[in-house]
Each structure stands twice: as C-alpha cells, then as structure tokens.
Amino acid sequence: MDSDEESFGKSDSGHNSPTDDEDDFPMEMDQPPVKEKAMETDEYPYETLTTENIVQTMIDCIDDINSVLNLPKTTTRILLNHFKWDKEKLLERYFESNQEKFFRDAHVVNPFNKPKLKNKPKVPSSGLEECEICLSTFPPNMMTGLECGHRFCTNCWGEYLTTKIMEEGLGQTIACAAHNCDILVDDVTVTKLVPDLRVKVKYQLLITNSFVECNRLLRWCPSVDCTCAIKVQYVEYRPVQCRCGHIFCFQCGENWHDPVQCRILKKWIKKCDDDSETSNWIAANTKECPNCNVTIEKNGGCNHMVCKNQSCKYDFCWVCLGPWEPHGSSWYNCNRYDEDEAKAARDAQERLRSSLARYLHYYNRYMNHMQSLKFEHKLYASVKEKMEEMQQHNMSWIEVQFLKKAVDILCQCRQTLMYTYVFAYYLKKNNQLLIFEDNQKDLESATETLSEYLERDITSENLADIKQKVQDKYR
Structure with missing residues (x-):
C-alpha cells in the first residue's frame, strides 16, 4: 500500500455516487500521507x-515571560492564559500595542498605572467598612479586594x-464580585x-486543565482515569x-486512525451520530400522506x-398518491404509465436506496471490526493462560512471548481495518480504489x-506447528 498512497494525494475529490452529495463523498487527499512523513523523520518528538510536570511547565512559562517583562506572577499567568500560553504572541502584542489596551483586553489592572476607585467604600465614623454584598460592617482587616479597588468581606468573597469554582466550574x-467589573481574580x-481545601484542589485542577486545553502543544x-498529558514540539497527524x-x-485526540485523515474521521463520526441515514431509510421505505404530509409506512x-x-x-392510493374515491371510475388514469413522471420518481427512490x-x-x-477489536483485547487473558501452559x-x-506479540499485532490490524472502511467510503471510484481494496x-x-491460530487449543503435539x-x- 505504501507505493499507492502518493497517488491518492493527487486524485480528484468526490465520488461518482448516485446522489452526487458532496457532503457524503468529499474525499480530497490533499494532506501528505502519514508514511511519507514517517520517512522524513523516524521519530515524532513528544513527552x-x-x-507535577504540567505545573512546572506553567511555572517555567511564567518565569520566561517575567525575565523580560518583570510583572507580578499572577498577572503574567492571566496574560498567558489570555494569549493561550503563546509566549511569542504575548510579547509581540505587549511591545507593539497600546499598553493600557493590552492589559484591559486581558481583564487585568495595569500594574504600572493602577486606577483609583471612583466610589470609595464608605467608612463610618466607627472606622468600620460596609460590605456591599451582605451590607454588614466589618473592621478593615476583614475586608479585602482586587487591584480594581472593590472590597468585600472575606466571608462573602469565600462564598x-x-x-x-464548585458550581460553575470556573478557574x-x-x-x-463587583457589578460590571470584569477584572479577573488572580490565583493568590x-x-x-x-x-x-477541597475547593482549592478543584481550583488548581481547573487552572491546570485550562493550561493544557489552551496550549496547542x-x-x-x-x-479513562489517566491524568497525564502529551507535550509535542509541533502539531502533526501522528500517533x-x-x-x-x-x-x-x-x-485530534481520537484513537490512532491511520489511514484516515482527522477531518475525514470527524465527518464520518458526525455522519454516524446524526440522523441523516435514518432520514434516508425513511425516504426509501415510506411515503407522505398527500393531505397532511404525515410519514406512513405500508404494512x-x-x-x-x-x-x-x-x-x-x-383516503388515498399508495401507488399514485391520488385520492382513492375516483379509482373505480373508468376515466381515472392510475393504471396508465407516465414515462417521465415514473422515471423521475423511480430515479429519486433508487438514489436514496443506493446511497443508504x-x-x-x-x-x-x-x-464489525470495532466489535472484533473488543474481543481481541479479551484475548490477552486466554493467551496468558496459554503462555503459562507452554x-x-x-x-x-x-x-x-511470541503469543503476546501476536495479539498486539492482531489488535493493531483490527484497528487499521476498521478505519480502512472509513477511508474507502470517501474515496473516488477509480483504479486507485481497486488497488486499495485488494x-x-x-x-x-x-x-x-492469525485470529484463528490464536484461538486454537495448544497441545504438546501441535505446539511447534502453532508457533511457526x-x-x-x-511477520
């Protein structure tokens, strides 16, 4: 198959299907095949x-920026998140754009030009401050706020x-907390x-998750249940x-799906998940009442x-969809064949049936291969018993160990076969498709x-033969 993939890249888009539906048959092999990329570099660098590594990576990014800008670390983290942890883009915007607008767009207070709050909190003669949330008065040491100057009691802030964090999942x-103030709360x-402590842990997880989600690398x-992340040097369609x-x-984050490109797999998954094919079946096997358009299946x-x-x-006729009453009259033409009308209806119905x-x-x-792959994973348990028996x-x-390696390869083959049917569905019908199908x-x-060999009973008599x-x- 390696020698054929380059020619797939030069094939025309689409498929000569009965429906001429570009959404269904849009294959245009415009990305270089995976194996060509593998030839360019044997290894795809990642770690x-x-x-703990993720948190340290965040800290390193913040330190890199602060070595240039010398900002408070909490401010730097918010700025990096605003620019999706793209350090080069952040520095570029910082030095090229209006500084005040730069900080305002990121919803942080300019540390070089902190504004004074226009409406200062009222301080009664008693020396107590009023919290605008609970409307109670507190000593100044029980009131706190952000750089924007809005102050509330520590209890209201905590709630x-x-x-x-816990109900809205924000990090x-x-x-x-002030009305109409969009300055972001820093992590300190x-x-x-x-x-x-439970809320603090949840907050740290949200911060970490946001860092990974925003960072394209x-x-x-x-x-399931894995808390690790993969870091790459450049984004590519690679396992x-x-x-x-x-x-x-x-x-794309899906299971490795060679030879299908990510955009084609996404289209296939959407096609399988939505009700487009259900609609095709209804169109191919049912008709609508000519009076109220309710869908009817003949039984x-x-x-x-x-x-x-x-x-x-x-009351109507299933064949011609005309009213049933005149069907007994000698003048009615339900039995008369109209070539053009019949051909159009037949072609439309046939296109739907063929597409489905x-x-x-x-x-x-x-x-079928997806289901077989699940069974092959269960094969590891029986192979372990066979290995002990051998x-x-x-x-x-x-x-x-050859048995375990055989199951590994069998699972890989099942997964590859599964995706070859997605690949073939979107290919144009030509000689390349015939070679691919061979x-x-x-x-x-x-x-x-191979699957049959692995499911056989192993005895001392057939051991050598099975292994070979x-x-x-x-291989």
Missing part, C-alpha cells in the same frame, strides 16, 4: 507529562469564589480567600503513546390507504487467519 475566568487571592491523554499505554492521534398488500392522523383520515446501501456496507464492516512444556518465558482484502484475510504458523503470519 508524557504528569500533573462567591466557592460558588464559581481562569472568575471576575471581580483565590488561595487566600477560599478556606475549604499539549493534549490530555483521552484514556503518540501515553505512559498508561494508550495510543492516540495528537492532532399490508392493499393499496387503499387511510391516514392514521386523527385530524386527517384522508452503500453507507451501510461500509458502516457494518467498520462496526512454559510447562519446557519453553522459557522469553520463548512464549490490499484491504489481503490484510483482512491475514488478520482472520503464528510467527509467519504476524
């Missing part, structure tokens, strides 16, 4: 980061921040004013493997239809044979 974008203020591992063992595409041989819609009850049949052909095979037949632990057939045949066949096939 796995734990939560406000706890609600924003980087918590604004001042949050840590100081939130008393509950970072992506969380999508595996990465987390330390938990999960392999996924860094560009008997009689062509005299009565609409079940209680407000309609219209084609989609189901690829979808069923895609789902060690009892005077084979060393190293000698029986390669697909060979891989399918070899995969099924398994090794030959997975």
Whole structure:
C-alpha cells in the first residue's frame, strides 16, 4: 500500500455516487500521507507529562515571560492564559500595542498605572467598612479586594469564589464580585480567600486543565482515569503513546486512525451520530400522506390507504398518491404509465436506496471490526493462560512471548481495518480504489487467519506447528 498512497494525494475529490452529495463523498487527499512523513523523520518528538510536570511547565512559562517583562506572577499567568500560553504572541502584542489596551483586553489592572476607585467604600465614623454584598460592617482587616479597588468581606468573597469554582466550574475566568467589573481574580487571592481545601484542589485542577486545553502543544491523554498529558514540539497527524499505554492521534485526540485523515474521521463520526441515514431509510421505505404530509409506512398488500392522523383520515392510493374515491371510475388514469413522471420518481427512490446501501456496507464492516477489536483485547487473558501452559512444556518465558506479540499485532490490524472502511467510503471510484481494496482484502484475510491460530487449543503435539504458523503470519 505504501507505493499507492502518493497517488491518492493527487486524485480528484468526490465520488461518482448516485446522489452526487458532496457532503457524503468529499474525499480530497490533499494532506501528505502519514508514511511519507514517517520517512522524513523516524521519530515524532513528544513527552508524557504528569500533573507535577504540567505545573512546572506553567511555572517555567511564567518565569520566561517575567525575565523580560518583570510583572507580578499572577498577572503574567492571566496574560498567558489570555494569549493561550503563546509566549511569542504575548510579547509581540505587549511591545507593539497600546499598553493600557493590552492589559484591559486581558481583564487585568495595569500594574504600572493602577486606577483609583471612583466610589470609595464608605467608612463610618466607627472606622468600620460596609460590605456591599451582605451590607454588614466589618473592621478593615476583614475586608479585602482586587487591584480594581472593590472590597468585600472575606466571608462573602469565600462564598462567591466557592460558588464559581464548585458550581460553575470556573478557574481562569472568575471576575471581580463587583457589578460590571470584569477584572479577573488572580490565583493568590483565590488561595487566600477560599478556606475549604477541597475547593482549592478543584481550583488548581481547573487552572491546570485550562493550561493544557489552551496550549496547542499539549493534549490530555483521552484514556479513562489517566491524568497525564502529551507535550509535542509541533502539531502533526501522528500517533503518540501515553505512559498508561494508550495510543492516540495528537492532532485530534481520537484513537490512532491511520489511514484516515482527522477531518475525514470527524465527518464520518458526525455522519454516524446524526440522523441523516435514518432520514434516508425513511425516504426509501415510506411515503407522505398527500393531505397532511404525515410519514406512513405500508404494512399490508392493499393499496387503499387511510391516514392514521386523527385530524386527517384522508383516503388515498399508495401507488399514485391520488385520492382513492375516483379509482373505480373508468376515466381515472392510475393504471396508465407516465414515462417521465415514473422515471423521475423511480430515479429519486433508487438514489436514496443506493446511497443508504452503500453507507451501510461500509458502516457494518467498520462496526464489525470495532466489535472484533473488543474481543481481541479479551484475548490477552486466554493467551496468558496459554503462555503459562507452554512454559510447562519446557519453553522459557522469553520463548512464549511470541503469543503476546501476536495479539498486539492482531489488535493493531483490527484497528487499521476498521478505519480502512472509513477511508474507502470517501474515496473516488477509480483504479486507485481497486488497488486499495485488494490490499484491504489481503490484510483482512491475514488478520482472520492469525485470529484463528490464536484461538486454537495448544497441545504438546501441535505446539511447534502453532508457533511457526503464528510467527509467519504476524511477520
């Protein structure tokens, strides 16, 4: 298949389908094939980061900026988040744009020009300050606020921040509690004013998650319960493997889907998830009442239809959709064949049926390999037992590892086959597709044979034969 992929890149877009639906058949192989990229560089440089590594990476980014700008660290973090942790873009905007606008757009107070609050808090003669949230008075040491100057009691601040963090899931974008003030709360203020350790931990997780989500060179591992992230030097359609063992595409985050490009896979997933094919089935197997347009499926041989819609009850002919009453008259033309009208109706119906049949052909095979892949993962348990059994037949632990390697390769083949049906669905019908399908057939045949070998009972008599066949096939 390697030699054919370059020619796919030069093929025309689309597919000569009966529907001529560009949304359904838009294949245009305009990205370089994965194997060509692999030839350019043997390794795709990336590293796995734990939560501690991620926090340290954040700190390093902040220190890099502060070595140039010398700003408060909390302000720097908010600025970096505003620019999606793009250090070069932040520095460029800082030196090129109006400084006051630069800080205002990021919703932070300019540390070089802190404004004075126009409406200063009222301080009664008793020396107490009034909190504008709970309207109670407190000593100045129980009141606090941000650089914008708005001050509230520590209890109201704590409740406000706890609600924003725990109920609204906000971290980087918590604004001042004052009405119409969009200055963001910094992390030092949050840590100081939130008393509950559980809320502080949640806030730290939100900050960390926002850092990864905003940074185009970072992506969380999508595996369940994994808290690691992958860091790359440049974004590309390439597989990465987390330390938990999960392999996924860094560009889109889906399971590794070679040979399908990310944009095509996204289109396929959307096609499978929405109701477009349900609509196709309805159009191919049902008709609408000519009076009220309710969809009706025929479930008997009689062509005299009565609409079940209680407000309609219209009598019509299933064949011609005309009113049923004149069908007994000698002058009515239901039996007369109108070439043009019949051809148009037949062609429309056939296009829908053909489109649905084609989609189901690829979808069923895609789902079949997905289901088989789940079974192959369960095969590891039975293979482990076989490996232990083989060690009892005077084979060393190293000698029986070929079985585990065979299951690894079998799972990889199943996953590849699964995505080849997505790839084929969007390909233009030409000689390249025929070559691709021949390669697909060979891989399918070899995969099924390997799967059969691994599911056989291993005895001392057939041990040598099974090992040889398994090794030959997975090679």
